[in-house]
Amino acid sequence: MGSSRAVTAVGIVGLGVISRQYLETLLSVDSVRIVAVADLDQDRAQAVAQDIDGCRALTTDELMAAPDVDIVLNLTIPEAHADVALAAIAAGKHVYGEKPLAATLADAERIVAAAAAAGVSVGSAPDTVLGTGVQTARAAIDEGLIGQPVSASATWISAGHESWHPHPDFYYLTGGGPLLDMGPYYVTSLVQLLGSVTAVSGAASRSRSTRTIGSGPREGEEIRVDVDTHLTGILHHASGALSTVTVSFDGVATRSAPIEVHGVEGSLVVPDPNTFSGEVLLRTRGGEGWQTMAPSAGYEDSGRGVGLVDLVAGSARASGEMGLHVLEIMTAIMSSAATGARETLRTTVERPGLVPLTPAASWRRD
Known part of the structure; x- marks a missing residue:
């Protein structure tokens, strides 16, 4: 994936329990910056945004329309994965989502096809497989x-x-x-x-x-x-x-x-x-x-969100095709x-390249 900025700007949709682990990882990485968050609970979105420098709480529609968001991190419940991913793709944004890629195979196929047609990248958890x-x-x-x-x-x-x-x-x-x-x-x-x-x-x-x-x-x-x-x-x-x-x-x-x-x-x-x-x-x-x-x-000292970092770096080992x-x-x-x-099965996927041993200091701050 590519961005006009040296640092990839992330907008997060869904701020439930799992989001804390993603935030811990992504806030320690120089290659990405969290610029917007959205949740059905606006108070929760406001609380998260105020703890992150340069981040603002938006509605989901506002986040999708925001010109400074390069990639949408989709942490909603499974039944909402497809709607959020397809909205992000329609807005010309890359998307990385929690597993499963979608609640149904048909929706997952729509996501991968829409991303290919739009020329944007899709990634999907789990990224635990990228650890040591x-x-x-x-x-x-x-x-x-x-x-x-x-x-x-x-x-x-x-x-x-x-x-x-x-x-x-x-x-x-x-x-x-x-x-x-x-x-x-x-x-x-x-x-x-x-x-x-x-x-x-x-x-x-x-x-x-x-x-x-x-x-x-x-x-x-x-x-x-x-x-x-x-x-x-x-x-x-x-x-x-x-x-x-x-x-x-x-x-x-x-x-x-x-x-x-x-x-x-x-x-x-x-x-x-x-x-x-x-x-x-x-x-x-x-x-x-x-x-x-x-x-x-593997990535040493990795946590949830390393798959997004890997996607931003152009490796895409936790890809939408793998998720599909x-x-x-x-x-x-x-x-x-x-x-x-x-x-x-109808689908197949190439076995991703091995992750070389990547010391924590080379990809995240202390």
């Missing part, structure tokens, strides 16, 4: 340390977000559920590690029709559940590797490694892809047990679970 955890594992695969990759597994189990989130409703509505909420971290990691997916098979279940909020001002309130809350998918990668992903709001906990990758000469344990770092373990054929790998790739492919994988898992048939 997943990228060090990726480097090990690229260097042939496990030989030909054969399989992988990804597992995330919890009792659901209503135990801690004060307003968990959207996790259980269309566009939510454990697959669209947590799945992007795991599926994106599997694509980063093993490449694009050509077909999937899925199964799903739903344990309850309502959930009870466990904390905050609405504690004890029941909310409805409109989506499946336990899903498993088998991913057929174009490389020939097979991977399995299981995500659930219907368990309690798991001791399974977040991600394991197995090749003919070795195996890798990959850290939690909802974080940016963590230990990568390698065990090779004939080796002496599991060895901890030193970080060898990952969303099709997930929606195909859900479709396959509903029909019992294997689903062939």
